[in-house]
Amino acid sequence: xxxxxxxxxxxxxxxxxxxxxxxxxxxxxxxxxxxxxxxxxxxxxxxxxxxxxxxxxxxxxxxxxxxxxxxxxxxxxxxxxxxxxxxxxxxxxxxxxxxxxxxxxxxxxxxxxxxxxxxxxxxxxxxxxxxxxxxxxxxxxxxxxxxxxxxxxxxxxxxxxxxxxxxxxxxxxxxxxxxxxxxxxxxxxxxxxxxxxxxxxxxxxxxxxxxxxxxxxxxxxxxxxxxxxxxxxxxxxxxxxxxxxxxxxxxxxxxxxxxxxxxxxxxxxxxxxxxxxxxxxxxxxxxxxxxxxxxxxxxxxxxxxxxxxxxxxxxxxxxxxxxxxxxxxxxxxxxxxxxxxxxxxxxxxxxxxxxxxxxxxxxxxxxx
Amino acid sequence: xxxxxxxxxxxxxxxxxxxxxxxxxxxxxxxxxxxxxxxxxxxxxxxxxxxxxxxxxxxxxxxxxxxxxxxxxxxxxxxxxxxxxxxxxxxxxxxxxxxxxxxxxxxxxxxxxxxxxxxxxxxxxxxxxxxxxxxxxxxxxxxxxxxxxxxxxxxxxxxxxxxxxxxxxxxxxxxxxxxxxxxxxxxxxxxxxxxxxxxxxxxxxxxxxxxxxxxxxxxxxxxxxxxxxxxxxxxxxxxxxxxxxxxxxxxxxxxxxxxx
Numbered sequence: 001x002x003x004x005x006x007x008x009x010x011x012x013x014x015x016x017x018x019x020x021x022x023x024x025x026x027x028x029x030x031x032x033x034x035x036x037x038x039x040x041x042x043x044x045x046x047x048x049x050x051x052x053x054x055x056x057x058x059x060x061x062x063x064x065x066x067x068x069x070x071x072x073x074x075x076x077x078x079x080x081x082x083x084x085x086x087x088x089x090x091x092x093x094x095x096x097x098x099x100x101x102x103x104x105x106x107x108x109x110x111x112x113x114x115x116x117x118x119x120x121x122x123x124x125x126x127x128x129x130x131x132x133x134x135x136x137x138x139x140x141x142x143x144x145x146x147x148x149x150x151x152x153x154x155x156x157x158x159x160x161x162x163x164x165x166x167x168x169x170x171x172x173x174x175x176x177x178x179x180x181x182x183x184x185x186x187x188x189x190x191x192x193x194x195x196x197x198x199x200x201x202x203x204x205x206x207x208x209x210x211x212x213x214x215x216x217x218x219x220x221x222x223x224x225x226x227x228x229x230x231x232x233x234x235x236x237x238x239x240x241x242x243x244x245x246x247x248x249x250x251x252x253x254x255x256x257x258x259x260x261x262x263x264x265x266x267x268x269x270x271x272x273x274x275x276x277x278x279x280x281x282x283x284x285x286x287x288x289x290x291x292x293x294x295x296x297x298x299x300x301x302x303x304x305x306x307x308x309x310x311x312x313x314x315x316x317x318x319x320x321x322x323x324x325x326x327x328x329x330x331x332x333x334x335x336x337x338x339x340x341x342x343x344x345x346x347x348x349x350x351x352x353x354x355x356x357x358x359x360x361x362x363x364x365x366x367x368x
Numbered sequence: 369x370x371x372x373x374x375x376x377x378x379x380x381x382x383x384x385x386x387x388x389x390x391x392x393x394x395x396x397x398x399x400x401x402x403x404x405x406x407x408x409x410x411x412x413x414x415x416x417x418x419x420x421x422x423x424x425x426x427x428x429x430x431x432x433x434x435x436x437x438x439x440x441x442x443x444x445x446x447x448x449x450x451x452x453x454x455x456x457x458x459x460x461x462x463x464x465x466x467x468x469x470x471x472x473x474x475x476x477x478x479x480x481x482x483x484x485x486x487x488x489x490x491x492x493x494x495x496x497x498x499x500x501x502x503x504x505x506x507x508x509x510x511x512x513x514x515x516x517x518x519x520x521x522x523x524x525x526x527x528x529x530x531x532x533x534x535x536x537x538x539x540x541x542x543x544x545x546x547x548x549x550x551x552x553x554x555x556x557x558x559x560x561x562x563x564x565x566x567x568x569x570x571x572x573x574x575x576x577x578x579x580x581x582x583x584x585x586x587x588x589x590x591x592x593x594x595x596x597x598x599x600x601x602x603x604x605x606x607x608x609x610x611x612x613x614x615x616x617x618x619x620x621x622x623x624x625x626x627x628x
Binding site (some may be wrong): 006013016160 | 384396397404405408411413594
């Protein structure tokens with residue numbers, strides 16, 4: 001029943017037509033990149049800002065004096081580092097991993113005693129060599145170590161640095177923004193287009209015209225979905241490219257992204273189709289389309305992580321289909337949480353199937 | 369009812385592969401050219417076509433690469449015609465193909481339709497322009513409230529439902545009365561138009577009427593003989609003006625069948 005030849009014919013005509021329309025191309029591809037540039041510039045500023053550094057002070061002190069505390073306090077005074085203290089009983093490496101943190105310092109047990117007695121003692125710096133922040137941390141800690149060395153009566157080098165490597169990376173806003181804006185374009189581009197197309201074709205009787213050919217509505221919708229998948233992948237590459245090369249974002253690319261880049265456009269193309277189908281005029285379709293789209297755009301973790309929202313809004317977010325796209329993309333690209341991503345894929349798959357079937361069933365070539 | 373041996377209610381999908389239809393006010397994807405559109409339809413129907421041949425047939429070769437949005441009204445209709453030809457249908461339905469077009473564009477479409485007719489296609493064309501029906505059709509059907517109220521060749525319909533030949537003389541009431549008194553002819557007078565109408569049973573009756581007018585010594589102006597046109601017949605047969613009719617769409621159908 002479903003013919004690949006007809007789907008391909010429709011795909012070709014639609015994609016060529018789409019590419020000739022500069023306006024659609026702008027919103028589909030360029031607009032999300034502009035958003036990355038704008039948000040990236042606002043939140044990453046000119047520099048990296050202060051780096052959060054987790055610090056564990058194992059120093060036991062001597063004569064009621066704890067030089068380790070003084071050292072960390074001094075570090076915290078710097079403009080480049082913000083020290084977050086970790087309880088001495090924690091396993092430091094695990095703690096960093098659990099907090100998706102890449103930068104940390106350990107002040108050793110004998111720090112005060114060795115410092116005061118002039119014994120060589122090393123502060124251990126944890127860092128990810130791939131992360132731009134580890135250089136900042138290393139430089140700052142080294143500077144303060146020298147300062148403490150000079151404060152000693154003979155200025156001898158007692159405090160040295162040793163380093164340890166961690167695989168986790170500190171997430172920055174841009175890291176988070178890229179999956180969010182990919183989600184944004186997965187939502188808006190197919191959704192707005194299909195709302196518009198389906199109501200407009202209905203009004204101009206173009207659907208009726210197509211009904212006079214052997215093309216079926218299922219084939220028509222599949223060809224649209226295919227095009228928006230292509231467009232999504234192009235937008236994805238563009239945004240990831242800008243994020244990595246423009247803002248030094250750390251995102252992981254993995255085959256686990258493919259289900260999101262395929263199911264997302266399918267879901268929102270079908271949802272747009274559904275909105276266009278159940279509304280009477282292009283005007284109402286546009287309004288309903290906005291009512292469906294805008295809450296998703298802001299509440300589904302596109303521009304801010306939903307963990308920064310109040311609890312009731314987080315609950316709301318879980319009902320929005322886009323949430324599973326952005327959460328899934330974040331799980332794969334930022335947190336490396338594949339088991340979480342698989343749950344997102346499952347939920348997304350079910351929602352997509354339901355919406356797609358509904359759209360095909362309710363959508364009619366002609367209003368009889 | 370069956371069309372080409374198929375029940376349109378049950379086999380609609382199959383039937384569409386065998387017929388060509390241009391809906392009223394044909395529209396297409398804005399950014400698609402006639403050439404691309406023809407190839408698209410050929411792929412949908414799964415047929416091989418000579419695109420240039422079809423473009424030639426509808427006189428659209430010069431605009432083959434222009435996007436639909438850049439075509440004029442007449443060219444858009446021609447593209448519709450071109451698409452309806454892709455599946456080489458025996459039967460074509462054209463729904464008001466010239467509505468809204470300027471006289472030149474209409475004539476161009478007529479030329480295309482005549483060409484298709486000459487190739488042996490059966491065309492069912494609906495129109496509000498009765499001159500178009502008269503120009504193009506072999507057979508005409510006039511419909512009122514969805515019912516056929518007259519059908520046949522233009523001549524047959526006019527003969528059957530029209531009022532026959534009549535002489536019209538522009539003149540005053542006195543002249544009308546003079547002719548009535550001095551001939552055996554029926555004379556009607558329209559005061560507002562100052563028009564004397566004399567139905568002609570035989571053509572020679574016109575001579576008697578004119579002789580009487582000359583004899584009267586009164587002034588008389590323009591004379592003409594005329595017959596009901598398809599327009600007149602339509603007005604007579606179709607009960608109310610189209611705008612006043614509700615719920616029922618009125619279409620005047622002119623069906624042209626090739627004489628075999």
